Amino acid sequence: MRSAWLKWARAVEHQRLLARRTREFLADGSYEYVRWDNLTDSTDPLVRMQWRVRTKKQFSESWSVLLGDILTNLRAALDHAMWTAVVMHSGRPDKPNQVQFPITTKASSFAESRRKFSALVPSEFWGMIEALQPFHGGDRAHTSPLEVLRWLSNLDKHRAVHIVGRIYFDLAPVAIRSETPVKIVEERRHEGPIDGDNKAVLFLKFERPRGDAPIDVVPTFAFSPSIQISEDPVEYRTLASAMEVMTDGVLKVLTYCTSSLGLPMPDIDSLELGEEHDLVAAELAGDVHTFRDFDGTVHRFTDPASRGEEVKSR
Numbered sequence: 001m002r003s004a005w006l007k008w009a010r011a012v013e014h015q016r017l018l019a020r021r022t023r024e025f026l027a028d029g030s031y032e033y034v035r036w037d038n039l040t041d042s043t044d045p046l047v048r049m050q051w052r053v054r055t056k057k058q059f060s061e062s063w064s065v066l067l068g069d070i071l072t073n074l075r076a077a078l079d080h081a082m083w084t085a086v087v088m089h090s091g092r093p094d095k096p097n098q099v100q101f102p103i104t105t106k107a108s109s110f111a112e113s114r115r116k117f118s119a120l121v122p123s124e125f126w127g128m129i130e131a132l133q134p135f136h137g138g139d140r141a142h143t144s145p146l147e148v149l150r151w152l153s154n155l156d157k158h159r160a161v162h163i164v165g166r167i168y169f170d171l172a173p174v175a176i177r178s179e180t181p182v183k184i185v186e187e188r189r190h191e192g193p194i195d196g197d198n199k200a201v202l203f204l205k206f207e208r209p210r211g212d213a214p215i216d217v218v219p220t221f222a223f224s225p226s227i228q229i230s231e232d233p234v235e236y237r238t239l240a241s242a243m244e245v246m247t248d249g250v251l252k253v254l255t256y257c258t259s260s261l262g263l264p265m266p267d268i269d270s271l272e273l274g275e276e277h278d279l280v281a282a283e284l285a286g287d288v289h290t291f292r293d294f295d296g297t298v299h300r301f302t303d304p305a306s307r308g309e310e311v312k313s314r
Contacts (some may be wrong), residue, residue: 001263003084004257005271007073030057050200052198089122134146142232148237149246168194168226177215228257250271
C-alpha cells in the first residue's frame with residue numbers, strides 16, 4: 001500500500017500548489033463589477049439597476065496542467081491499492097494490465113468487474129469496493145467523489161480538462177438603504193458558471209421613492225473558479241470543493257483498504273506532503289471571499305478557520 005499512499009500524497013502536494021495559485025489570483029483584483037442604473041431619470045417610476053462583471057485577467061493555463069496531475073495521482077492511488085490487494089491475496093495476475101479499481105454508476109456494469117476481480121482479492125476487501133460504488137447513489141451517482149474523479153480523469157487522459165468558468169454566489173441579500181421604504185418589483189440573480197466577459201450577475205427593479213430620496217444599494221458577490229464534474233447531466237462545482245471531495249474520497253478508500261488488508265497506516269510525516277506550498281502566501285490560507293461595498297471599498301475575507309484577516313482597499 002506504500003505506493004498507493006505516495007500517489008495520494010503527491011496529489012495533495014499538487015492540490016496545495018493549485019489552491020495557493022488560485023488564492024493569489026483571487027486576491028489580486030482579477031475582476032471588477034460595473035453598475036448601470038437610471039437613477040437620474042426621474043420620469044421613470046421604476047428604478048432599474050444591473051451589475052456586470054468584467055474580467056481583468058484570465059485564469060492561467062497552468063491550472064489545467066496541475067489539475068491533470070492531481071487527477072492522475074488520485075486515480076493511480078486507487079489502482080495501486082487494488083494491485084496490492086490482488087498480489088497479496090492471489091499473487092501476480094495473469095493479465096496485470098487489466099487490474100484497476102472499479103468505479104461505475106451502473107450496477108449492471110459492476111457485475112462484469114465482480115466476475116473478473118472478486119476472486120482475486122479478500123472477500124472483505126471486495127465488499128468494501130462494492131459498498132463504495134457510485135451506483136448506490138441513484139440519480140445523484142454522478143456527484144459521487146469517486147465518479148467525479150473517474151470522469152475527470154478520463155477526460156484529462158483522452159480529451160482535455162479546463163477550468164471552464166466562475167461560479168458566482170451571494171454571501172448576503174442585497175441591502176437597500178433609503179429614508180423611505182423601497183418596494184422591489186423584480187430581482188434576478190445569476191448563480192452558476194459564467195462564460196465570457198461583461199456578464200450581468202444581478203438585476204434589480206424597484207419603485208422609485210418619492211421626492212427622489214437618496215438610495216444606497218449594496219449587493220454582495222463572491223466568485224470562485226469552477227469546473228464541470230459531469231456530462232450527463234451537465235453539472236458544475238467550485239474548483240475548491242471538487243478537489244476537496246475527491247482527495248477526501250480517495251483518502252477514505254485508502255484507509256479502508258489498508259485496514260482490511262491488515263497493513264499498518266503510514267506515518268504522515270514520511271509522505272512528504274509538500275509543506276513548502278503552505279508557507280507561500282500563508283496570509284491567504286483558506287477560501288478567499290471578496291465583495292465590493294457601495295462606496296467602492298473592496299472587502300476580502302478568508303475562511304474563518306484560516307489565519308487571514310479582512311483587507312480593505314479602494
